[in-house]
Amino acid sequence: MKKKLLLFAAVVMASAAGLNAQKSATISVRASEGTEIIPKEIYGHFAEHLGTLVYGGLWVGEGSALPNVNGYRSDVLQALKDLKVPVLRWPGGCFADEYHWMDGIGPRAERPKLVNTHWGGTVEDNSFGTHEFLNLCEMLGAEPYVSVNVGSGTVQETAQWVEYMTSEGDSPMANMRRANGREKAWKVKYLGIGNENWGCGGNMRAEYYADVYRRYATYARNYDGNRLYKVAVGPSEDDYHWMEVLMREAGSRMNGISLHYYTVTDWSAKGSATQFDNDHYYYTISRTRYMDEMLQKHIAIMDRYDPSNRVGLLVDEWGTWWDEEPGTVRGHLYQQNTMRDAMVAALNFDMFHKYTRRVKMANIAQIVNVLQSMILTNAQGGMLLTPTYHVFKMYSVHQDATYLPLDISCDWIDGGQRAIPLVSATASRNAAGVVHISVSNVDATTPQTVSINLPGVNARNATGEILTSGAINDHNTFENPDKVKTAPFRGARIERGVLTVTLPAASIVTLALN
Ligand code: AHR
Numbered sequence: 001m002k003k004k005l006l007l008f009a010a011v012v013m014a015s016a017a018g019l020n021a022q023k024s025a026t027i028s029v030r031a032s033e034g035t036e037i038i039p040k041e042i043y044g045h046f047a048e049h050l051g052t053l054v055y056g057g058l059w060v061g062e063g064s065a066l067p068n069v070n071g072y073r074s075d076v077l078q079a080l081k082d083l084k085v086p087v088l089r090w091p092g093g094c095f096a097d098e099y100h101w102m103d104g105i106g107p108r109a110e111r112p113k114l115v116n117t118h119w120g121g122t123v124e125d126n127s128f129g130t131h132e133f134l135n136l137c138e139m140l141g142a143e144p145y146v147s148v149n150v151g152s153g154t155v156q157e158t159a160q161w162v163e164y165m166t167s168e169g170d171s172p173m174a175n176m177r178r179a180n181g182r183e184k185a186w187k188v189k190y191l192g193i194g195n196e197n198w199g200c201g202g203n204m205r206a207e208y209y210a211d212v213y214r215r216y217a218t219y220a221r222n223y224d225g226n227r228l229y230k231v232a233v234g235p236s237e238d239d240y241h242w243m244e245v246l247m248r249e250a251g252s253r254m255n256g257i258s259l260h261y262y263t264v265t266d267w268s269a270k271g272s273a274t275q276f277d278n279d280h281y282y283y284t285i286s287r288t289r290y291m292d293e294m295l296q297k298h299i300a301i302m303d304r305y306d307p308s309n310r311v312g313l314l315v316d317e318w319g320t321w322w323d324e325e326p327g328t329v330r331g332h333l334y335q336q337n338t339m340r341d342a343m344v345a346a347l348n349f350d351m352f353h354k355y356t357r358r359v360k361m362a363n364i365a366q367i368v369n370v371l372q373s374m375i376l377t378n379a380q381g382g383m384l385l386t387p388t389y390h391v392f393k394m395y396s397v398h399q400d401a402t403y404l405p406l407d408i409s410c411d412w413i414d415g416g417q418r419a420i421p422l423v424s425a426t427a428s429r430n431a432a433g434v435v436h437i438s439v440s441n442v443d444a445t446t447p448q449t450v451s452i453n454l455p456g457v458n459a460r461n462a463t464g465e466i467l468t469s470g471a472i473n474d475h476n477t478f479e480n481p482d483k484v485k486t487a488p489f490r491g492a493r494i495e496r497g498v499l500t501v502t503l504p505a506a507s508i509v510t511l512a513l514n
Pocket of ligand 1: 365
């Protein structure tokens with residue numbers, strides 16, 4: 001009840017008169033109430049055979065003129081190692097339901113060349129396949145998350161793929177893997193049974209897919225100590241019927257169920273990634289905040305069928321989707337990334353953390369050169385880190401830490417689709433007992449002073465970093481790759497148990513309290 005009152009009291013719409021005056025807000029961290037761990041998998045990624053993500057972005061091949069480690073692009077590899085990628089989903093996306101894994105094993109020169117019909121009609125030479133993906137995961141220290149082909153594949157294909165990757169036995173698939181140069185089985189934890197089977201994965205009805213899921217999941221076996229975490233295809237956005245049917249018909253046979261939601265302002269005219277005004281920015285934020293309502297409603301359905309909270313909700317595709325950059329190949333989904341995207345990332349993390357009891361993984365779409373990516377590359381050897389990359393890095397302190405619930409009292413603004421709070425935050429305590437807090441000033445034009453009450457937290461200093469830039473549409477280019485970057489934050493002080501931070505317009509801060 002108290003929480004409800006706080007929320008309503010906070011809905012004070014920004015008046016025109018107050019727009020440029022400094023605003024203030026308060027946050028109360030309920031530091032003694034933390035019970036849930038924020039799984040590091042919430043910071044997961046997604047790599048589809050799409051555009052220049054795999055070919056050019058991750059993989060250039062051993063013969064490339066670009067510096068590479070066994071064919072993986074060296075600069076990208078290092079940037080991803082720095083990011084601590086916990087889990088990587090592959091090979092799609094829509095591509096997964098057209099992918100036949102046996103095309104991607106054996107000597108590379110002998111692998112068939114195909115047309116990637118889904119994404120721009122590009123030639124797929126299959127030089128990046130199962131070995132290349134699983135070896136990359138090992139190099140990054142990331143859990144592999146493999147999505148199998150349900151839409152146009154067979155149960156046998158899935159069963160054999162799992163055997164090929166994970167069996168140590170004297171069996172046909174394990175022996176084929178050995179003949180292809182890999183003696184020891186890999187550990188593969190996450191197995192997605194299809195992708196968007198309500199759409200590009202076969203246009204199935206929920207009732208039909210639930211049975212298909214049960215069939216595929218039956219033959220995806222656990223070999224030699226490898227324990228699969230089987231993920232059913234879940235709803236698109238707010239399709240609560242799909243969630244209801246899947247949980248009812250197959251909930252007891254799955255470990256997790258997915259949810260896909262993209263921050264799109266208009267599917268028929270997505271808009272430029274870099275050219276937008278403040279109204280469009282706030283509209284984007286309001287579309288992003290819809291995630292909160294969807295998580296709440298999907299989780300309520302899951303709670304009815306799975307009261308013991310066994311099944312995880314995996315938001316395995318999320319992020320912004322804008323027009324492709326002018327001059328790039330249609331269907332390759334190559335888009336720029338601004339401070340607006342950074343804000344979308346920070347707010348999504350804050351929402352995933354809030355529902356961390358159920359949300360066990362999230363995978364932003366996608367890791368390099370596609371949609372809201374971490375990294376952009378070009379064929380000449382250019383590479384840049386996007387503002388979204390910096391948010392992932394700053395927020396990484398919350399991985400595997402205990403979520404500390406908090407209440408925010410701040411101004412709200414009309415975002416078009418819904419009113420949006422102008423402050424968002426996450427607090428957590430790590431295994432060493434250090435409390436970290438991330439706070440965002442969503443306001444595009446006005447600084448805010450935020451007072452953070454921290455009862456029970458004994459800290460004298462708050463140190464950390466800020467991500468902000470002169471304009472909300474600032475972004476990094478190959479010519480100016482550091483226009484948007486993090487900087488040490490000097491606007492924090494702690495007095496009598498209250499942390500006060502002054503945040504510039506459109507900024508994101510993460511602090512460690514010592
Ligand atoms: O991420 C791009 C596409 O979006 C994926 O292939 C698909 O699953 C979703 O519709």
